[in-house]
Amino acid sequence: MRKYLSEIFETLALRLDYLKGINIVFNVPNNQGQGDYSTNAALLLSKIVKKNPREVANEIINSLEYDKNKIEKIEIAGPGFINFFFNKNFIAEIIKEVVYKNESFGRSQKYSSKRALVEFVSANPTGPLTVGHGRNAVIGDTVANMLQWIGYSVDREYYFNNAGRQMRVLGDSVKQRYLQILGNDIEFPEDYYQGEYIKDIAQQLFDEYGDKLAGEDCEGLFKARAEKEIFKDIDKTLKRISIEFNNYFNEHTLYTEGKIEGLLNTLKEKNLSYEKEGAVWLKLTELGNEADKVIVKSTGEPTYRLPDVAYHMNKFERKYDLMVDLFGSDHNATYPDVLAALKALNYDTDKVKVLIHQFVTIMSGGEVVKMSTRKANYITLDELIDEVGSDVVRYFFIMRSIASHLNFDLDIAKKQSDENPVFYLQYAHARIASILRMVKEQDLKADYENLNLLASDEEQNLLKKLHLFEDEMLYAAENYEAHRIANYLEELAALFHRFYTECRIIGTEKKLAEARIALCIAVQTVMRNGLSILGLNAPDKM
């Protein structure tokens, strides 16, 4: 429907001068009686052409050429809205398109020649993924799915750092546990990694090597084994919620390949850095940021900013059209420095899209659970998946805008897992599957010749929703707003459940029954496509 409106307005713009170059937006009104679509174009134009908006609206309608078999009626309402009422038969025709395109219905080719990189999770291998990482993981994967849906060729990348103090502490944590197993009476340092998984790794090493590692350096085998095991677990956890990466990028390679040194030289040559108090500083104030920041400490070690810039340069070298970074809000102060530096080095930072999601607050027993990997008082993503399952976890993390803080009440999540909205969606899909099974036994099948019989409110509302699918997916993807897909699917499911209650299939007149079967198939297809973008199962039975 919207496509048709766009077409006829494009044609109109050739004749009405003041419509040229104006982007006309068509909305779906909230209220009955205001048409299937409406536009406020006349209201906006009235300022430009200095005429009464209703007069402008009248002029537009009078010059508009359209097919009366598609648009039944056009009205001017309120201060100057133009409301379009579509023909019911035309609305029902959408079923044919859905069924014909099937899995690709709602896809867009708008970005089909583009390549995107989505970097997410990027947690260092110091411990199991927590619920906090879960939100990042699910949002990142869903954003990648959405971009693929609108045509992008997408790579998923995990950036990590296996050097530095954190990892040294990790290696030593394992070593201390190992020494304890050997019977040494050592007090385990408070600021070391307290988690049980450290003991498990130490035990493994003891089982394999006995006491031979007592003299081993903590940065050697201890660290290497810890990293390997922890990554294995992270991978396993992510796989449980259907997340896989194309590439793991090790920060360390930036050093070994001389990228860090090269960047340092470039910054110096371009006069973007200077030395002070034994450290190297980046001239961020000249680039419009608040303060200069240290990029190499007086000890000679770089701060995170330097490798971050080098890493992004590497991304640019790989010729992506779009680079999405996904961070938790605790990183909100770090990326402006990196972007400023890249810009100063003449990279097109418009291609970098930084998404910041707010935190997940975990509530348990009415109290906020403070999380720390070091202290091991976190709730792991694995535990959460054990409790509620992959679908609920995924849905929970994307159903809200990423700008909203997410309140995750564990008690409710466990208790209400049966009432979770995700089941509402899946139930609609399963119900249709069930109908289709029953219908087969009755020797009924979908018929696309009498779709005009689908004229009731329940049927028409459902059909109109199907029309919106492609636009909604495109809008969600272009704005990186996965929660909109969840909202759309909830609305679609609600309309279907209403249709199900009011419109019977078995027992009604054959032509109508078979048209309704066609509608069911179309709804099921859209539901399945939407669920697949969100990485959710579309069950045939529940």
Place this chain on the structure above:
RNA sequence: GUGCCCGUAGCUCAAUCGGAUAGAGCAUCAGCCUUCUAAGCUGAGGGUUAGUGGUUCGAUUCCACUCGGGCAUACCA
């Protein structure tokens, strides 16, 4: 102190470049299964969109200030 994000029904959250009567779920109350899955449907109650001012045909949305919450403000990552 400063920067970013947030403040919407009892609770958790929506609301399409500013649109017409601000919507869902949970909770509460009242109904609907001898017929395709009741994990469903129908109805009721519940709102000064934190507050004050501004911009305009029109503000939950934009601007300013105030109040409240989260995160960050390192030669930690």
